[in-house]
Amino acid sequence: MALPKHASRLERIWHYTYLVICALIFLFLMAPILVVIPLSFNAEPYFTFTEKMLRLDPEGYSTRWYDLLLTFGMQAPDAARDGSWWADAWSNAAWIQATKNSIIIGFFSTLLATVLGTIAALGLSRPEMPGRRVIMAILISPMIVPIIIVATGLFFFYSAISIQDWGIPYLGVILAHATLGIPFVIITVTATLVGFDHSLTRAAASMGASPTLTFLRVQMPLILPGVISGALFAFVTSFDEVVVVLFVGGLDEQTIPRQMWNGIREQISPAILSVATILVLISIALLTTVELLRRRSEKLRGLSPG
Template structure:
């Protein structure tokens, strides 16, 4: 027991020494007490644990997407890092599933067959088309709304803001049900416009993100610039195009990216209002889980994770650029 107590005392002493060493190395204020320093690093450890807890389910699908076996678990060969346990067959299946002649030589006709008939490629095309037009509509309407809400003379700003961002707060199943009955009432499926109902629905879901990001950008906007432009004879359109838009562009692009990700990732509304031929990637994944369990779903999820990381990196770069334009130095 004495030896164990001595070892414990040595470990505690080393830990306290390490805390004070990191205190001076990291440049923390000198007036902090030992308990405050200890809480600082305990807080960092707690944040790291929470981060690992949140990110682990996302990271675990990446190696599983290379599983040579049709399982959603790690095999013995994978755990032993045996090259025979890994394969890109599920990524290849994304190209061949639904093709008329998947085993034909991979020439131009094979790629034409994949482009026209592969289920996952068609779902990707639908997602991109719907996401593009939904993003354009959401960005346009959201930016206009944010410009109006940023003006101090706007009456009932809080109430209008609450109504406009409500699609982000209300459970998505309620929004989808309401859109389903509304579309059925107006007969939108008989209008003959492809993707129209889904585009409107996804734009509705994306507008709150555009409003929030553009409004946050307009918080530091100097409205005296618009008044100066008006006093020099610029009409409202020219003032917006040459004064406001260059300054709020990072916020507009960030909101557009969030709107696109929201559309690209949405499945509930598509299930309610989408036609049979309007299969998006999330809807295709849902069908794959319900009808046949295949690790190809993990391959799609890995690709979506990579795309999301790239988009979020772009948003962060735009945020920092916006802070530099407004004279705010990021810490």
């Protein structure tokens, strides 16, 4: 907000002081990311800036750690990079396998969380819904309860029902991540439904539309930005989660965060910084998408002048 021309001297001092404080807080929050990104291009196997990097010497920078993400775990990493080399990387590279597992788990957990969270949000948006506050508190509790408690409870619950013997790969992790993602979907869809005009659904019903048709043709187009935003938050939650995977995931269910955790414990490699940089870029892209969807949702509901 711009400072008005009639502001006093004290107000101007406070205005600029406030901007400086905000900038310092932003720098404090962004400092770990700003440090990780250049370190991922370190030519040496260190987690600190070398003398060549500080001098901006090109020899101090390298993409060797990004290349290691493709070659680590391969049977013949030094072979010619032809079709067989890429087939070897796709089948055996540890980081690629972790990426595939993360995408599979993230996709199905997001799909499940989006469907259940949207249904719950539609029900909670109705004023005649009994015990809405209690139900809402229960459904969003995975956001409040420490993740270690959730992971421990899921571990004992899965052990009691022997879910590992059901023969369905990734099932336990998918259900666990869906549980963690549902609150995000509920919150975003509920926020979208705040400005929803329910007279539209009543008008559709009076014209003979069935509840399913009313939802698909009237409600869904208006709340779609909120649904997609919730789905993106659920996917990011699944993609970055490691504690639950450590408790309930099988040995062959290595996700990217779990692979990073194993790398920190077993062998310290700057390749972890390369993965962290890639995850930061993915998160920025997803958050940008969420912001664009939020603005589109406000425009559809008439809450913004655009």
